[in-house]
Amino acid sequence: MPYRVIAVDDGSLDRTGEILKDLSSDYPVEILVHQTNLGLGAALRTGLMQAAEESFDDDVVITMDSDNTHDPKEVLNLVSATRRADVVIGSRYVTGGVQINVPAHRVVMSRVINALVSRVYGLSLKDNTSGFRCFKACLVKKVCGKFGKHLIEQSGFVASLELLLKAVNSGGVVSEVPILLDYGKKEGKSKMRLISTVLNYLALLLKRKQV
DSSP states (O other): OOOOEEEEEESOSSSHHHHHHHHTTTSOEEEEEESSOOOHHHHHHHHHHHHHHHOOTTOEEEEOOSSSSSOGGGHHHHHHGGGSOSEEEEESSSTTOEEESOOHHHHHHHHHHHHHHHHHHTOOOSOTTOOOEEEEHHHHHHHHHHHGGGSOOOOSTTHHHHHHHHHHHTTOOEEEEEOEEEGGGOOSOOOOOHHHHHHHHHHHHHTGGGO
């Protein structure tokens, strides 16, 4: 299966840029650089806008974390599931899905936020906050064209939820497939700030379907 990797270096201060440059000599990696750290939302927006420009309608676009917690081996399962959906979520919470080595406070927060999202927005999904997703490129193009520079306005982890809601409100059909998320494979400290993240989720939920 032919593929291309779009990697967004969001003002990294470690060796991310060097590693990506080395990888690009052996793999089809395109590197997009933010000179300063702008947050997850800006990184997603930059990557998706570029993917919308480069892809054909019958392509698919994968978003995933690059901290080893999302296993690339799961990608083919997500792609296969696009036969019945426009967005496929790699889910920890459907039958067969597993998460291990995740701190207890993050598990509780994730469960509560997902329950609230499903209730407020009427989504029959288990893992609304997972960032491991497969989009039909035609939907990515549609959403990027509709929202433009306002595609993602949130800067933190809530950006993934904002993107999902805009995809759904643009007519996207969503399904889930099980994945294994192993938080123990993550290197370095998490950038998530618990209180501010919860408040940002709640603020987005209060907007209801105005997203």
